[in-house]
Amino acid sequence: MNINELIKQQNNLIEDDMSDQDAGVIENDDNTEETDIYGPVKFDDINSLLDANVTYNTMGIQIVSILNNLENGYFGIPGFQRRYVWKKEKVAYLALSIIKNFPIPPLYLYIDPTSKRKQVVLDGQQRMIAIFLYFNELTYVRSDNHINFKEVSILNREIRELENKKQKLEFESAMKKEVQAIGKEIKEKSAKLLDTYGMKRCHYTVMTDQDMGGSRNEMDISFSLFDDDSKTFLLSKNMDITIVGSADTKPQKTYANLFKLLNSAGKILGTQEIRNGIYWESTLYKELYQINEKNHIWRKIYGNISIYSKDMEILLKSLALFHYTKINEKEKLEVDFKGFSWAAIMDEYSCDFQTGEEVFLIEHFLNNIQNYESGRKCTKAIFEAMFVAYSILCREMDYKIDYEWLCDQAKKLGEIKSSKGSVEERLNIAYKELKEKLNEGKV
Structure with missing residues (x-):
């Protein structure tokens, strides 16, 4: 057959x-x-793909490049595709897979026919957002599908720098008033992060195997806890991505049929x-x-x-x-x-x-x-x-x-x-x- x-x-x-x-x-x-x-x-969709003028370019891309491309807008996530639905626990186990070098399904992107430059996520939106959240130590309090990665990254960096400064001052036993002023600024910026983007800073943990007493323990695998060399190593890890292009007069139809095909073997999108x-x-x-x-x-x-x-x-x-x-x-x-x-x-x-x-x-x-x-x-x-x-x-x-x-x-x-x-x-x-x-x- x-x-x-x-x-x-x-x-x-x-x-x-x-x-x-x-x-x-x-x-x-x-x-x-x-x-x-x-x-x-369907059969007609397969025939359309067989006749389509499609190009594929599969490569490895470092995680730091994924984060940079999200921040500078080169990678686009459709503004009203399925809302981000992953729970914090699932993000943690994706991070654990990266840390332990377990295989992760590739990300598929297509070349936006309007800009000819931007690459839009075709399949892997949840994983890509999860990577952004883990490496920025953020989690959603409420899911919002309008993510301005650049604005969130800038605000998060400001909060993280203030947290580090506050921790250093506390260690040096600095004046209480100075520590309180920084604490107030952290609180204000954290409120903006929550109110504007529905996010807050967090730690990521996973459950370890049972110990001798028969209980399971929680292990903190948050990115900030790694030393500098380990952070650089994790950020330089490669993920597979496939860039799809189409020279057809109606490339959107080709991308839609490809999307159906990608989803036919797993959890299918409507x-x-x-x-x-x-x-x-x-x-x-x-x-x-x-x-x-x-x-x-x-x-x-x-x-x-x-x-x-x-x-x-x-x-x-x-x-x-x-x-x-x-x-x-x-x-x-x-x-x-x-x-x-x-x-x-x-x-x-x-x-x-x-x-x-x-x-x-x-x-x-x-x-x-x-x-x-x-x-x-x-x-x-x-x-x-x-x-x-x-x-x-x-x-x-x-x-x-x-x-x-x-x-x-x-x-x-x-x-x-x-x-x-x-x-x-x-x-x-x-x-x-x-x-x-x-x-x-x-x-």
């Missing part, structure tokens, strides 16, 4: 990536999302997380991300921000559907997209339409929803269809949509499927119902 036949057989076992999601309600379902994810890379990692600097994604994070009506409807970016996926999916929906000569809505699938529509829209010109429609729709405080859940299918209908009929108007009425429209949909015909059917139901409501003057 050749590789193509094997991939085909594998894909026969994979349902359409959105087939069970359209009928669901809009809510934060992070507790189930690790199993509700996209399947392994496709929206992959899109976030590829299109993170596009105007479309930046503006959509702001709406997803800041629009209070959307946050009330969806719930807490999704760790796995399912909330942003609904907004993107709605926008992409609107973009490819046309009104035919019979005044019926139809989806003008060859080879319909939700993943294909969102990928194509992300790749080709990065101006953000249509993003205001999402906010316009959300801001005109009223009575959304009931806690009732709207189905994704009717939300997306009604958004399209509203954006066609009310684009220049501030008509108010009653949220209860919006939720009730799901009763008219019948069986909800992800096929093109089913999507067009609910688009036309939403269009008809909203048009009638407009004519009655009750919206």
